[in-house]
Amino acid sequence: MNAPTALSHLTPSIALRDVPQALLDALKTRFGEQCSTALAVRTQHGRDESSFDAPPPAAVVFAECTQDVADAVKLAGEHSVPVIPFGVGSSLEGHLLAVQGGISIDVSRMNRVLSVHAEDLTVTVQPGVTRKQLNDEIKSTGLFFPIDPGADASIGGMTATRASGTNAVRYGTMRENVLALEVVTASGEVIRTGTRAKKSSAGYDLTRLLVGSEGTLGVVTEITLRLYPLPEAVSAAICSFPSIEAAVRTVIEIIQLGVPIARVELIDVNTVRMVNAYSKLSLREEPMLLMEFHGSPAGVKEQAETVQELASDHGGKAFEWASTPEERTRLWTARHNSYFAAVQSRPGCRAISTDTCVPISRLADCLLESVAEADASGIPYFLVGHVGDGNFHFGYLLDPDVPEERVTAEKLNHALVARALALGGTCTGEHGVGLHKMGFLVDETGAGAIDMMRTIKRALDPKNIMNPGKIFSL
Amino acid sequence: MNAPTALSHLTPSIALRDVPQALLDALKTRFGEQCSTALAVRTQHGRDESSFDAPPPAAVVFAECTQDVADAVKLAGEHSVPVIPFGVGSSLEGHLLAVQGGISIDVSRMNRVLSVHAEDLTVTVQPGVTRKQLNDEIKSTGLFFPIDPGADASIGGMTATRASGTNAVRYGTMRENVLALEVVTASGEVIRTGTRAKKSSAGYDLTRLLVGSEGTLGVVTEITLRLYPLPEAVSAAICSFPSIEAAVRTVIEIIQLGVPIARVELIDVNTVRMVNAYSKLSLREEPMLLMEFHGSPAGVKEQAETVQELASDHGGKAFEWASTPEERTRLWTARHNSYFAAVQSRPGCRAISTDTCVPISRLADCLLESVAEADASGIPYFLVGHVGDGNFHFGYLLDPDVPEERVTAEKLNHALVARALALGGTCTGEHGVGLHKMGFLVDETGAGAIDMMRTIKRALDPKNIMNPGKIFSL
Numbered sequence: 001m002n003a004p005t006a007l008s009h010l011t012p013s014i015a016l017r018d019v020p021q022a023l024l025d026a027l028k029t030r031f032g033e034q035c036s037t038a039l040a041v042r043t044q045h046g047r048d049e050s051s052f053d054a055p056p057p058a059a060v061v062f063a064e065c066t067q068d069v070a071d072a073v074k075l076a077g078e079h080s081v082p083v084i085p086f087g088v089g090s091s092l093e094g095h096l097l098a099v100q101g102g103i104s105i106d107v108s109r110m111n112r113v114l115s116v117h118a119e120d121l122t123v124t125v126q127p128g129v130t131r132k133q134l135n136d137e138i139k140s141t142g143l144f145f146p147i148d149p150g151a152d153a154s155i156g157g158m159t160a161t162r163a164s165g166t167n168a169v170r171y172g173t174m175r176e177n178v179l180a181l182e183v184v185t186a187s188g189e190v191i192r193t194g195t196r197a198k199k200s201s202a203g204y205d206l207t208r209l210l211v212g213s214e215g216t217l218g219v220v221t222e223i224t225l226r227l228y229p230l231p232e233a234v235s236a237a238i239c240s241f242p243s244i245e246a247a248v249r250t251v252i253e254i255i256q257l258g259v260p261i262a263r264v265e266l267i268d269v270n271t272v273r274m275v276n277a278y279s280k281l282s283l284r285e286e287p288m289l290l291m292e293f294h295g296s297p298a299g300v301k302e303q304a305e306t307v308q309e310l311a312s313d314h315g316g317k318a319f320e321w322a323s324t325p326e327e328r329t330r331l332w333t334a335r336h337n338s339y340f341a342a343v344q345s346r347p348g349c350r351a352i353s354t355d356t357c358v359p360i361s362r363l364a365d366c367l368l369e370s371v372a373e374a375d376a377s378g379i380p381y382f383l384v385g386h387v388g389d390g391n392f393h394f395g396y397l398l399d400p401d402v403p404e405e406r407v408t409a410e411k412l413n414h415a416l417v418a419r420a421l422a423l424g425g426t427c428t429g430e431h432g433v434g435l436h437k438m439g440f441l442v443d444e445t446g447a448g449a450i451d452m453m454r455t456i457k458r459a460l461d462p463k464n465i466m467n468p469g470k471i472f473s474l
Numbered sequence: 475m476n477a478p479t480a481l482s483h484l485t486p487s488i489a490l491r492d493v494p495q496a497l498l499d500a501l502k503t504r505f506g507e508q509c510s511t512a513l514a515v516r517t518q519h520g521r522d523e524s525s526f527d528a529p530p531p532a533a534v535v536f537a538e539c540t541q542d543v544a545d546a547v548k549l550a551g552e553h554s555v556p557v558i559p560f561g562v563g564s565s566l567e568g569h570l571l572a573v574q575g576g577i578s579i580d581v582s583r584m585n586r587v588l589s590v591h592a593e594d595l596t597v598t599v600q601p602g603v604t605r606k607q608l609n610d611e612i613k614s615t616g617l618f619f620p621i622d623p624g625a626d627a628s629i630g631g632m633t634a635t636r637a638s639g640t641n642a643v644r645y646g647t648m649r650e651n652v653l654a655l656e657v658v659t660a661s662g663e664v665i666r667t668g669t670r671a672k673k674s675s676a677g678y679d680l681t682r683l684l685v686g687s688e689g690t691l692g693v694v695t696e697i698t699l700r701l702y703p704l705p706e707a708v709s710a711a712i713c714s715f716p717s718i719e720a721a722v723r724t725v726i727e728i729i730q731l732g733v734p735i736a737r738v739e740l741i742d743v744n745t746v747r748m749v750n751a752y753s754k755l756s757l758r759e760e761p762m763l764l765m766e767f768h769g770s771p772a773g774v775k776e777q778a779e780t781v782q783e784l785a786s787d788h789g790g791k792a793f794e795w796a797s798t799p800e801e802r803t804r805l806w807t808a809r810h811n812s813y814f815a816a817v818q819s820r821p822g823c824r825a826i827s828t829d830t831c832v833p834i835s836r837l838a839d840c841l842l843e844s845v846a847e848a849d850a851s852g853i854p855y856f857l858v859g860h861v862g863d864g865n866f867h868f869g870y871l872l873d874p875d876v877p878e879e880r881v882t883a884e885k886l887n888h889a890l891v892a893r894a895l896a897l898g899g900t901c902t903g904e905h906g907v908g909l910h911k912m913g914f915l916v917d918e919t920g921a922g923a924i925d926m927m928r929t930i931k932r933a934l935d936p937k938n939i940m941n942p943g944k945i946f947s948l
Contacts, residue, residue: 119730119835120898162675173673175682176650191922197831198863199647200900201636201686203907203915203945204927208649208682212675229732256593258703260734299773357671361593389672424594426674433677441677448665452934453678459933460926471677 012052012094012435013469016101019058023079027059027103030071034062045084045104048091049151051350051400052435057084057098062106066182066190066221072105073219073465074188080463085215087128087154091161092353093434095214099469105219107156113137114222122179122196124224127156134225143227146171149430150339156220161432162212166335169255169388170262170294171228173430178211182222186461196224209456214432215467217460231262231294235304236328239316240286244268244371244383246314247287248364251387253310255360259303261388263292265335268371268383271342275334278341283334284318289387290335292328335384342382342395349380349397352409356420357391357429366423370394370416377408391429418443433471441472486526486568486909487943490575493532497553501533501577504545508536519558519578522565523625525824525874526909531558531572536580540656540664540695546579547693547939548662554937559689561602561628565635566827567908569688573943579693581630587611588696596653596670598698601630608699617701620645623904624813630694635906636686640809643729643862644736644768645702647904652685656696660935670698683930688906689941691934705736705768709778710802713790714760718742718845720788721761722838725861727784729834733777735862737766739809742845742857745816749808752815757808758792763861764809766802809858816856816869823854823871826883830894831865831903840897844868844890851882865903892917907945915946 027035036042037059046056058081061072076083082102089096098104110126113134117123118141125134132152134145147158148165157163159181164173171177180194193206210217241247244266251264267275267288276283291307293300308319322328343351358366367383374381374394385392394416396409417427417440427433427440442450450472457464457474464474501509510516511533520530532555535546550557556576563570572578584600587608591597592615599608606626608619621632622639631637633655638647645651654668667680684691715721718740725738741749741762750757765781767774782793796802817825832840841857848855848868859866868890870883891901891914901907901914916924924946931938931948938948 117833117835119726120833121730122833162679164673164675168673172650175673175679176646185922185926189922191926192920193923193926195895195900195918196833196898197865197900197903198834199638199642199649199831199865199903201638201829201902201904201906202900202911202918203686203924204691204930205636205649205682205686206923206926208679209930212677212679217678229730231732252593256595256703258705296773296776298776299770302770302772355675357673359591359594359596359670360672361591391671391673421669424670426669426671426676428675429671429673430675432675437676444669444676446666448659448663449667449680450677452659452665452667452680455933456678456683456930459929 048096050094052094054097057104060104069184070188085219087157090151090153092431093436095434121227164430166263177226180224183218185218233297233300235300236292236322240284240318242315244287250311250314262294264388265290266385266387271382274341274345346397351395353395355429355431358423358425360390362423522570524568526568528571531578534578543658544662559693561631564625564627566905567910569908595701638904640737651700654698657692659692707771707774709774710766710796714758714792716789718761724788736768738862739764740859740861745856748815748819820871825869827869829903829905832897832899834864836897
C-alpha cells in the first residue's frame with residue numbers, strides 16, 4: 001500500500017447527475033407535503049457524522065410506509081436518479097452524502113415496532129425505529145436487543161452498515177442478529193428475505209448479502225431481529241493496568257479461555273485524562289478496562305473471579321465493582337463520555353475515527369505500534385475499543401483550519417489500516433466502507449472480490465441508482 | 475400450496491448438455507491419471523444420499539490443489555459444460571446429481587488442515603477435510619469445531635449447504651462459523667472473501683452469500699472457520715416424557731429462559747422402539763430428550779438443575795446423567811443409531827427425510843399435527859430433532875417397490891413443509907434445497923427473492939455451468 005491511495009480519500013469524488021424538474025414535479029404530485037425541496041431540509045439530509053462535504057440532495061421524501069419507498073424509488077428510477085436512504089444521520093463514513101446527486105428517502109417516520117414475538121425471542125420493526133426506542137418498547141417483555149453502536153442509530157442504518165458495539169463480543173453483530181428483511185429493490189419491487197426460524201439452508205442468504213450493503217442494493221423497509229432474555233444478574237467492573245499491553249494481554253486470555261464476557265472495553269490513558277477533565281472525575285490516569293458480565297448470579301460471580309485472576313496476573317489493580325444499574329452507569333461514565341470528552345479537549349477540532357478489527361492474538365501488536373506512531377506525530381488522539389472482538393477506535397483530533405493536520409491524521413489512519421490488514425484483520429469492524437474506506441477495501445479483499453461485488457451491484461441495480469458511489473467505484 | 479407442486483419433485487428434471495470429446499481430451503491432457511471416465515467412478519460421483527437418480531457425469535477430475543480446480547472450471551467453461559463439486563457424497567437433497575450432465579470435481583484429495591491459529595480460535599482447511607478429521611487434527615490445541623451434521627461430511631460440502639447439527643443451538647451453524655473463503659468462480663478465477671477478524675463491515679458479505687449457495691456460484695477451495703475452547707465440564711442427560719408435547723414444551727421453556735444448553739435432541743417413541751430393537755437396549759418406550767451442558771463445573775451444574783426443574787414440571791422423569799466421555803457415548807447411543815435403527819426396522823426401505831425449522835414457540839403445533847398425519851397414513855416413520863433450534867427430521871420409511879408409498883410420503887412431506895411455512899418457518903433448516911425443495915423455496919420466499927437469486931446467479935455464472943439445475947430453475 002502506498003500513501004496516494006490514502007490521500008485520495010481526503011475529498012470524495014463528486015459527479016452529480018441531473019435531477020430533472022419532471023421528477024421533482026412527479027414527487028411533489030405523489031407525496032405532497034411529504035416531499036421537501038427546502039434548502040435547510042436538503043442540507044440536513046446531505047451530511048452525516050463524517051468529515052466530508054458534498055452538495056445536498058435535490059429533494060427529501062419523508063416515507064411513511066413501504067409503498068412510499070417503493071414509489072419514490074420507481075419515480076427516481078424512471079429518471080435514473082440516485083436515491084439515498086436516511087435514518088437518523090449518524091453514519092461516520094459519508095454513507096449519506098449525495099456524491100452523485102439524487103434524492104434522499106428519509107425513513108425516520110417509519111418508526112413502528114410492528115410485532116413482538118417474545119415467545120420466539122424475535123421482533124419485527126420498521127427501519128426508522130432507533131435502538132433505544134426499541135429497547136424502551138420491549139422493556140415489559142423481559143427481553144432486550146443488544147447491538148449498541150455509539151449513536152442512538154436507526155435499526156435501518158444499523159442493518160445497512162452491519163453495525164455492532166460494546167455487546168458484540170457476547171451477542172454478535174447485525175450479521176448474526178438480523179433474521180429477515182423486507183426490501184425495496186432498485187426496480188421498486190418489494191421483496192422478502194429470510195424467515196423467523198433461527199436457522200435455514202433455504203437458498204442464497206440474501207438477508208446477509210443485504211445486511212452491510214449500505215443502501216447500494218435496496219432500501220430496507222422491515223427488519224426482523226433476534227432478542228435475548230435480560231440476564232438474571234449483571235455485574236460491571238473497571239480495572240486499571242500499568243500499560244495498554246497489560247490490559248490487552250488480559251483481554252486476549254479472557255477470550256482464549258472462552259469466558260462469556262458481555263462487554264470488555266479499553267480506554268487508553270490519554271482518554272482517561274480527557275474524561276477526568278470533562279466529567280470532573282478522578283479516575284487513575286492509567287489504561288483501563290471496563291467489563292460487564294451477564295448470567296446467573298453464580299455464573300456472573302465465577303466469570304468475575306476468573307477475569308480478576310487474569311487481570312491480577314498482568315498487574316491489573318484498583319478493581320471497582322458495581323451490580324446495581326445506577327452504580328453500573330456511574331462506572332461506565334468514562335466510556336459513554338469518551339467521545340465528547342475527547343472532542344471537547346480540543347475545542348473546534350474534528351475527529352477522524354478508525355475502526356479496524358484484527359484477530360484477537362494480534363491486538364497488542366496492532367495497538368502498540370499505532371500508539372507509538374500517534375504519540376510521535378504530535379496529533380492529539382483518543383483510543384477506545386471493543387477489544388474483546390479485536391476491534392478498536394483511534395480518534396485523531398485535528399484542527400480543520402490546519403490542512404497539514406488532516407494529512408498527518410490520514411497518514412496515521414493509513415498506516416494503522418495497513419498494519420491491521422497485514423495482521424489478518426479488516427479495515428472496518430463496524431462503521432462500514434462508505435466513501436472513506438473504498439481504497440482500503442480493495443487492499444483488504446483484492447480485486448477479485450471487488451469485481452464480484454461490482455457484478456452483483458450491476459445486475460441488481462443496472463441504472464446504478466441505489467446510493468451510488470459508495471463501497472466501490474463503478 | 476397445492477399437491478402438484480410437491481409431486482413434481484418426485485423426478486428431477488433431466489436436460490443433459492453435450493460434453494464434447496474435445497473437453498474430455500483436454501481434461502485428460504491436463505490431468506492425466508487425475509481424470510477418470512471409468513463408469514464405476516462416474517457412477518459413484520453421480521449419486522448422493524438422496525432418493526433421486528440421474529445419469530452419471532461424463533468425467534471425474536480429482537483435484538489436488540486450487541489450481542487444479544481453477545483449470546478444470548476454465549476448461550469446462552470453454553465448452554459451457556457444467557461442473558459439480560464433490561466432497562464425500564453425503565448430500566441428502568440431490569446436490570451432486572448431474573441433472574444437466576457435465577463433470578464432477580472431486581475435492582476429497584484436498585484434505586489438508588492448512589493452518590491452525592489456536593491463539594485466535596480459527597483454523598483454515600481445504601474443502602476435502604471432514605469434520606471428524608478436523609477435530610482429530612486439532613485435538614492437542616484444546617479447541618474443537620462444533621458443527622456436526624449426521625454424516626462425517628466434508629467441510630466444503632458443509633459450507634455449500636450451510637450445514638448445522640446437534641450443537642447449533644449453542645454454537646450456531648456454518649453461517650456463523652465460516653469467517654473467510656477462497657473460491658474458484660465460474661470464470662476460473664480464484665478470489666478471497668472475508669478475513670480472520672471476528673467481525674467486519676467491509677463491503678458485501680460475499681462469504682455468507684457463498685455459504686449455502688450449493689456450488690452454484692463457485693467451488694470453495696479454502697475455508698477459515700471459528701473454533702471453540704473445549705468446555706471445562708460436560709454433562710449429558712436423557713429424560714423421558716409422557717408425550718411429545720411435554721418434551722417440546724420443556725425445550726421451549728429452556729430456550730425462552732436463555733439457558734445456554736449445548737445440545738437438546740428429541741427422539742419420539744417410534745424411534746425409541748426402533749433403537750431398542752436395533753441396539754438391544756431397554757430404554758423407556760416414551761418420547762425422550764437428550765441433552766448436553768457445556769461450561770464450568772458450577773455452570774453445568776446450574777444449567778442441569780434449571781433444566782431438571784423445567785422437565786419435572788412437564789412430567790419429565792427417569793433422568794439419567796453422565797459426565798465421563800464413555801457414559802455420555804452410551805447415553806447418546808440412541809441418538810447416534812436412530813437413523814440406522816429406523817432404516818433397519820423396515821428392511822429394503824428408503825427414507826425420505828425432512829428438515830423443516832420453525833420459530834421455537836410454534837414447534838409443538840408443527841410437530842403434533844405432523845405426527846397425527848403420519849400416524850394416520852400408516853407409513854412407518856422416525857422422528858428426531860435438534861429441537862432447541864425448532865428444527866426436526868421426519869424420516870418416512872417407504873418401500874421403493876410400492877410407488878403409492880412414495881406418493882404418500884411426499885404428500886406428508888408437503889403438508890409438513892406447508893405447515894412449517896405457515897408458522898413462520900423454513901423448508902430446510904440444514905440440508906439445503908438441492909433438487910427436492912425447489913418448489914418449497916418459491917413457496918417460502920416468494921417470487922421476488924427467487925428473482926434476486928436468479929439475477930445474481932446469471933451475473934456471476936453467465937454460462938450457467940456451476941452446479942446448474944439446483945436451488946431454482948433458470
